[in-house]
Amino acid sequence: MEAEAGGVAVHYAEHGSGFPVVALHGAGVDHREMLGALEPVFRERPGYRRVYPDLPGMGRTPVPDWFRGSDDVLELLLGLIDVVVGEEEFAIAGHSFGGYLARGVAARRPAQVAGLAMICPIGEEARDVPAHAVLHASADVTGVLSPAEQDQYRDYFVIQTPDTLRRFREHVAPALPLVDADGLGRMSERWRLSDVPPDAPPYAGPTLILAGRQDSTAGYAGPWELVERYPRATYAVLDRAGHALPHEQPALFTALVTEWLDRVDERGHGGRLTD
Template sequence: MICKLENIEVNYEAYGAGTPILMLHGSPVDHRLMKGCMEPVFNNRDGYKRIYMDLPGMGKTKGESWITNIDEMLEVVIKFIEKVIPNENFLIAGESYGGYLSRGVIYKLGSRIDGLLLICPAIILQYEKRNVPKHTVLKRDVTLLSQLNPSDAESFNSIQVVQSKSIWERYRDEILSGIEVADIEFLENIDANGYKFSFDVDNMEENFNKPTLMLLGRQDSRVGYKDAWSILEKYPRATFAVLDSAGHNLQLEQSEIFNCLTNEWLDRIEEDSTKQ
């Protein structure tokens, strides 16, 4: 589907009915990353409208020339919310770069958000300022790597902590597919113009006191897990889980734990709603 805003058309997909939950993917992937890990959670769970948007420059949403920094990227997300989820409370789930944007949405629209899920969130966008471990592979599949073309093998081996055929197939379909269509020049231009918000996103007037889940990979060499600890006190209702044998794509490597903890997060949100 297409959401036509004033100066950009945003591609998105929506499924189900009920409480809206906005899904924000990382960079430079697209909505398929979030759809791949979140839809299985709702196979046996009704009552939610899942909204998967392609951020500008990724998927089928064009990177418009007027978007030159991450403040303007956030502006697109806010306007999309106002158009697609007008005058409604909603939940938000963000992965990596989408986790940074999700915190921007909390900063701007916190009173309308009833729950937050952060998957391997980027706490600091500038890579050189992150506290991350060295990349390590705990379960290497040499046979699989030998069967892939060199570029795919390099991409997969450079990020996956746990390797298997099933994880490769999900990586190919949910992650690599988005990377291959991303407008890298557009995204690099945003990076060059200051890869952080112009405001202190974690300096909120009030803490976010709604059910929150932060999922981090113990072996995540892209965003790490230590930086996320620094914002934990801003989220008094947060479960903070650091998963072993998991890197930046923990939703692939630890899918059962991911599903379990995400369902528990939704349980807490539903319990909150019955008290209101």
């Protein structure tokens, strides 16, 4: 599906009906990674309309020549939300760079965002980021992945099993050749979002922050510092999980996202309203 926002044709996938949940992927992939991570959560949970956009320069959404930073991406997302969601309340979840953007959406639309989930979110200042270390390797990639894909897989996953290899092939690898490297390079010129006004109140909705203990991209110390900004935040750091946490710990990921949705529903929002 496509929707025009800010003069850009934004491609997105949509599943289900009901309360909207907007899911934002990270850099270098497309909507299929978040779709693969979240759809198992909703398999036994009807009543949600899941919207998975391709961010600019990834998937089938182009990056305009004038894009120079994350503020431009955030404005595009807010325009897309106006078109696809309208004035209805919604929950938002994001992985990596998508988690950073989700924070920006919640800061700009606190009254409309009913819940915020950040998975391995990057931040302005990454610290104490561990070196990449593979904890388990039993997947045979010979003849299955191209040399470039093998490098991506080995650099991304700390748990390399037949199951994570399958997830990589289904939800990550198809997006790699679609990345507009030049466009992403332009957007990285000003990747920090503009500061939220210092007198802005903290986002008070149900929040989930998930970090991988072995995440060599975002680490877990930076995400922990976000807890003080979100008074309704659950924070969990998962062992045997790097930046590919949703693929490496799918059962825990599903359980924690399900609990987050329960908290969103407690406020009277979502697909399963409380009595």
